[in-house]
Amino acid sequence: MAARGCGGVWCRVLQRGPGGSCSASRPRRAVACNARGGAVPLGQSGLAPWAAVVGLEIHAQITSNSKLFSGSQVQFAAPPNSLVSFFDASLPGTLPVLNRRCVEATVMTGLALNCTINKKSLFDRKHYFYADLPAGYQITQQRVPIAVNGSLSYSLCKDNKMSQMVTKTVRIKQIQLEQDSGKSLHDDARSQTLIDLNRAGVGLMEVVMEPDMCCGEEAAAAVRELQLILQTLGSSQAIMAEGQLRVDANISVHHPGEPYGVRTEVKNINSIRFLAKAVDYEIQRQIKELENGGTVLNETRAFDSKLGCTVPMRDKEGKQDYRFMPEPNLPPLILYDAKSLPANVNHQQVVNIDWIHERLPDLPSVKRAKLVELYGILPEHSFTLVNEDGLMDFFEDVVKQTQMKPKKVIGWILSDLLSHLKQHSLTAKESPISSFLLADLLNLLENGDISSSAAKQGITAIHLKFSMWDSSSFQVFEELWKGEGKTPLEIVKEKQLELIQDQEELEQICQAVIDEREKEVMAIKGGNEKVINKLIGLVRKATRGRANPLLVKQILEKKLSE
């Protein structure tokens, strides 16, 4: 399947350094990608190229008021053991009762990932002893999960250039519903383990992605796209830092045409950035291991984000036999569609796949296409708008409130606003400049009341007020923003940022520049007309950007031809 996996030369080259070392600044050896999709390490003559195979297992916590099988609330960072029902603590005699919301969220996710929804799915018990698994088993869907055979398309950029986007597809093997476990907190000093069961029994969707990826960046892009889809659906908040999205990567390397190599599973990856790092590190580690005549062990490894490498996890009890068994306390989960829905059925009691399908919101890919069509922006711009949290809404709000063309607005959003936000690790929702104020500012610009550099100063100044770094700007804007209802126009006026409309004043400034720059004037008069730009620049500098460049050019030309 050439379209899948690492296809084409665009794939970021696989690099590897001396194994064992986790140093980031180690010498790297380039590994190119061949046309078929494999990564080809250069050097070590006579060796066939290596290709990496990456599959993912992703656990997404379902956004729901209560847990998968009990009425306990779901809440992040609640006091330990405050959200534990008798069932969650596995008190004898308690029984699971399936939460309909969790089923609907999973069906929704399955549909969004182009899966076949099983009209009948089953629950199983997976047994293992662990302190934060009170029942001694996890209820999951091993035999027949809710959703199977889907796909996820995701885009990433070639050679790290925004202008060269490539779209890839990863197959979704299945999505299953299962219980989350509790949390163990190890107090090594007192050699105690403390158990918090707040998370025990929270609904999880396990999304199993086929090994269709070949590098960290692909894995990261696929997970980011999944994250966006989940957030769009509202089926999971999918915040990795809060553990709502957990990614395990299965990684192996082989020579294309040969069977897959022995794979390792990398766990403990808690951000998308680390996912890319972990996968790439592990690929390089395996290649090096094999090239040095070693073998790759089928083991579980943890990513150490501080050291930037993967390390073997101490295996709890060696090979586990989970002794799967059907969950006898839950009847098969039956889902209906318009055709199979029985006539006299209480709609509160059933889940109707078609009903959910009709109400699916626009998925990120559709949103991007609509942005391109509606606003005439570039596809890569739509990508950034959708991928950056809240940026699309911000953009659309600004567009609604300004006369400026969307194509021009996007530049302001992507190059000015976004870079400021990123600098301070803020999302668009947290932007100190509201969409209303930015629109106001852009309107001033569009009306010719201020220059773009002045507007940028405005953005910077407004932003600095919040960054609290520049104390003089901070004071100015603190004062401005304290006074409620101050508009950018007022700010601009107080900062004297408006364009100089006075023709005479402008002519005087131009004259002063001409008088100072005899050499440049001579060059222009000698036929090198381009030099006039330098004079224009000097005028603008003298006016702190408050001069309309077209007007300045006219004045200068007139004066020089005199």
Added chain:
Amino acid sequence: MKLECVPTVSELGSISILGQITNISAALKEGQVTPTELCQRCLALIRSTQFLNAYITVAEETALKQAEESEKRYRRGQPLGELDGIPIAVKDNFNTAGIETTCASNMLKGYISPYNATVVQKLLDGGAVLLGKTNLDEFAMGSGSTDGVFGPVRNPWSYSRQYKEKIVPRSDSEPENSNWVITGGSSGGSAAAVSAFTCFAALGSDTGGSTRNPAAHCGVVGLKPTYGLISRHGLIPLVNSMDVPGILTRCVDDAAVVLGSLAGHDPKDSTTVQDIFQPFALPSLTDVSKLSIGIPKEYHAPGLSSEILAVWSKAADLFKNAGAKVVEVSLPHTHYSIVCYHVLCTAEVASNMARFDGLEYGHRSDMNKSTESMYAATRREGFSDVVRGRILSGNYFLLKQNYEDYFVKAQKVRRLIANDFVKVFGSGVDILLTPTTLSDAVPYVEFIKEDNRTRSTQDDILTQAANMAGLPAVNVPTALSGRGLPIGLQFIGRSFQEKQLLTVAKWFEKQVQFPMIQLEEVKKHDNGVLQHQKSASFS
């Protein structure tokens, strides 16, 4: 046990505690007896029959408080229903808030549940007075009520006039009390409690016959309802896919009364049916000519005592003579049932017992070298050999390499067994009539010569297929054996056709006139009408 005489005010101005629920309920309404009097009488009887070891916990204080509340309701003229003020007992594998729930295991000794099982709650909501928790085999694993940490339950019939008269002392060297017989199990405590008149009804549980088997040995009615009719929430499971709360009473009518208060959908148990359950009173059949009674030939099992066989065929003749159609039917997969049950039961046991790790509740070993060593020690100390044996074999059957060969095959056989019943009922048979046990109750000293597994295998053989198929079945006390011990027969009905099943059982109960147990202890505590009781024997 059928009581012909309606309890009446006796010369002593009191009422018999030997009556049936509907009659006692009427007496309570009329003020002939108060719930507190009734409760105190039962408590006194529990004390004087303590040697039976039927109860693990007697909740005297709460029982009296509940009786007092009930009394207030009667005084206001607002009783909650037929069960208001009726003393009952509950097998100690049902959760009872505030009252210890032990499963007769070291693992749960001292465990006090924070919640009531749905069935317990329903009984309490109906005003019933909970006297205490009854003895059982550890985690209901057994067929004798001999394998719990609180010791074996003694069958009240061991102390009956009927048994004492018949039994010939074995030899002079053996102590006299070695003659006592087992109750059967695993709900032996509940069966003994009802049989000895210490309560009017008791809850048991039935996974492979655990309600019907002791009911047969103790001469009481034991109903195993259809799987899914009564909530299992709060019943500490043995085999989730087969467990049902069982009902033990003195007569079939009482079983219907208790069933009426327990049955119906429970949102806390997803395996209960959604259909609304209509409680019913049983009609008195006069004509059985439209009935078709099936006699499954496979239940003529190896080891069936000639005495039981005789009672069984006599019962078939009884139906035939009354005009019913009696046909021999075949349930061809019956003899695979026990081995199939063994695999499914132990697999679920292995899974269900996994939660007992000493962390959240129950016994925890002092061993603290590591979490794993603590688990191991906790489970070694907390579980008996029988329980650990089942856990081990269950885990073996669930291993990846064995799953297909054992668990999956057993499930397929289970389907075949269930289909046997479907076919027979589809052929027009209304009710199946079978023996409940292979023989009458054995003396304890005999019983323990075989291990738990062998005993369970033998004893569940006639009862356990109904659990595989989820069908309702009821033991009706039928006759006394040559040794003066009860013999019961089993009726198996169609799914959710409890009314039909019990109606037939009631007709049969009336015909056979099973004799009442003659107990000194009971006589002492009853001021009622015992002497008027007919003791006509069916056999």
